[in-house]
Amino acid sequence: MASLQTGLRLGRYVRWRSEVAVGAFSRDLRSDQLEIGISIPSWLFTPRHSSNIDGAAEAELTVEPASSFSLALGGRWIGPGYTTLGQPQLESDVLDLTVAPRLQLRRMGLVVSMRGGLRYNNLRQSRLATTARTIVAVNLSWQPGTRFGLDAAFSNYGFQLRPRADTLRLQNISRSLSLTPRLMLQQNGHLHTLSLTYSFQDSEDRTFAHPDGVHNRTHTLTLAHSYQMPSRLRLSTTLSFSDTRMPRWRTRIWAFSEAAQYPLRSGLQLQASAGLSRLTTVDTATQLMLRWGLRYQLPSPYRGTLSLDQQLRRTERAAGGFSELLTVLRYVYTW
Numbered sequence: 001m002a003s004l005q006t007g008l009r010l011g012r013y014v015r016w017r018s019e020v021a022v023g024a025f026s027r028d029l030r031s032d033q034l035e036i037g038i039s040i041p042s043w044l045f046t047p048r049h050s051s052n053i054d055g056a057a058e059a060e061l062t063v064e065p066a067s068s069f070s071l072a073l074g075g076r077w078i079g080p081g082y083t084t085l086g087q088p089q090l091e092s093d094v095l096d097l098t099v100a101p102r103l104q105l106r107r108m109g110l111v112v113s114m115r116g117g118l119r120y121n122n123l124r125q126s127r128l129a130t131t132a133r134t135i136v137a138v139n140l141s142w143q144p145g146t147r148f149g150l151d152a153a154f155s156n157y158g159f160q161l162r163p164r165a166d167t168l169r170l171q172n173i174s175r176s177l178s179l180t181p182r183l184m185l186q187q188n189g190h191l192h193t194l195s196l197t198y199s200f201q202d203s204e205d206r207t208f209a210h211p212d213g214v215h216n217r218t219h220t221l222t223l224a225h226s227y228q229m230p231s232r233l234r235l236s237t238t239l240s241f242s243d244t245r246m247p248r249w250r251t252r253i254w255a256f257s258e259a260a261q262y263p264l265r266s267g268l269q270l271q272a273s274a275g276l277s278r279l280t281t282v283d284t285a286t287q288l289m290l291r292w293g294l295r296y297q298l299p300s301p302y303r304g305t306l307s308l309d310q311q312l313r314r315t316e317r318a319a320g321g322f323s324e325l326l327t328v329l330r331y332v333y334t335w
Contacts, residue, residue: 001084018059025083026051052081054092068105074098080124095120109143134158149182171206189230197222218244234261251281267297288314304333 003021010016028050036047047053058076080093098117104110115137122130137155159172178199185192201218222240229235235258242253257275264270272292279285293309313324 013063013065015062015064016059017062018057020055020057021082021084022053022055023082023084024051024053025081052083054079054081054083056082056084056092068103070102072098072100072102074100077123080126093121093123093126095123109145111141113139129161132160147184149184151178151180151182153178173204174202176201191226191228193226195224197224214247216244216246218242232263235259236261249281251279253280254278267299269295271295283318286316303335304331306331 001021001023003019005019006017008016024045024047026046026048029048031048031050034047034049034051036053040047056076056078058074060072060074062070062072064070074096075098076094076096078090078092078094082090082092084090096117096119098115100113100115102111102113104112115135117135119133119135120130121127135155135157138153140150140152142150153176155174155176157174159174161171176199178197180195180197183192183194185194197220199218199220199222201220203216205214205216220240220242222238224239225237227235227237237259238255238257240253240255242251242255244251255275255277257273259273260271262270270292271294273289274291275287275289277287277289279287289311290313291309291311293307295305295307298304298306307328307330309326309328309330311324311326311328313326315321315323
C-alpha cells in the first residue's frame with residue numbers, strides 16, 4: 001500500500017488536511033495470475049484472481065476564527081476492496097460525512113463539543129441494500145473552580161436498512177446519556193477525588209415482525225472515590241449498580257471493589273485489590289475476586305518493566321461454585 005498525506009493552512013483561520021491511499025491485497029497466493037493491462041514489478045505486487053486493488057481518501061477542513069470556537073468539516077471514502085497494513089479490522093465500503101463544532105468559554109470553565117455525521121455503504125452497488133447510519137454526539141465539560149467539575153455526554157445513533165425485500169427491513173436507534181459530577185479536596189498533602197456517574201442506554205429495534213419496536217434499557221450508577229496520602233499510598237473505592245431490562249428478562253448487577261497502590265522503593269510498586277459482585281437474572285451468581293501484584297521499572301541502562309500478578313476468583317451459583325487461580329509473569333521491553 002502507499003499513501004500521500006497533505007496539510008495546508010489557508011489563511012489565518014482555515015486549516016486543510018487530507019490523505020489518499022491505494023492498497024493491493026491478495027487472499028490466495030496460489031490463485032492464477034491476472035492480466036490487468038498495467039505493468040507492475042513482480043517484486044512489488046503480482047495481481048491474481050484473488051486480488052483486490054482499491055483506494056481510500058479522507059479530508060478535513062477546520063475553521064477556527066477564534067481560540068474559543070472551531071468548526072471541522074470532514075469526509076472519508078473507503079473502497080469496498082481496500083485493505084491496509086497494521087489495521088486489518090478497518091471497516092471498508094463506507095462513506096462518512098461529519099461536522100464537529102467546538103466551543104470553549106474560558107471564563108466560565110465550559111467546553112462544549114458536538115459531532116454529527118452520516119455513513120453509507122454499498123458504494124459500488126454490490127449489495128442488495130444500502131445501509132444508512134446517523135450519529136449525533138454532544139460532550140460538555142464544566143470546571144468552574146479547582147474543586148468542582150461536571151461532565152455530561154449524549155449520543156444518538158441510528159441504523160436503517162431498507163432492502164428490496166420488505167420483510168428484511170431493519171431499523172435500530174440507540175441513545176445514551178451520562179452525567180458525572182466531580183469533587184476534589186486537597187489539604188496538607190491529602191487528596192480526595194469523588195465522582196458520581198449516572199448513565200442511561202436505550203436501544204430500540206424495529207423489524208417487520210415488530211413495527212412498534214423492542215426496547216432494551218440499562219441504568220447504571222457508579223460511585224468512585226480516590227484517596228492519595230502523603231506517604232504516596234493510593235486507595236481507590238468503587239461501588240456500582242446496573243439494571244438492564246429486556247422484553248423477556250431483567251438483569252441486575254451489584255459490584256464493589258477496593259484497590260491500593262504503594263511504591264515500595266524506587267521503581268518497585270505494590271498493587272492489590274479486592275472485589276465483590278452479585279448478578280441476578282434467571283438465577284443468582286456471587287463472585288469474589290482477590291488480586292495482588294508487583295511491578296518493577298528496570299533501571300538504566302536496562303529497559304522495560306517486569307511485573308508479577310496473581311488473581312484468585314471464586315464464583316458461587318445455586319448449582320454449585322468453582323474457583324480460578326491465575327498467575328502471570330510479564331516483561332515489557334521499551335525502546
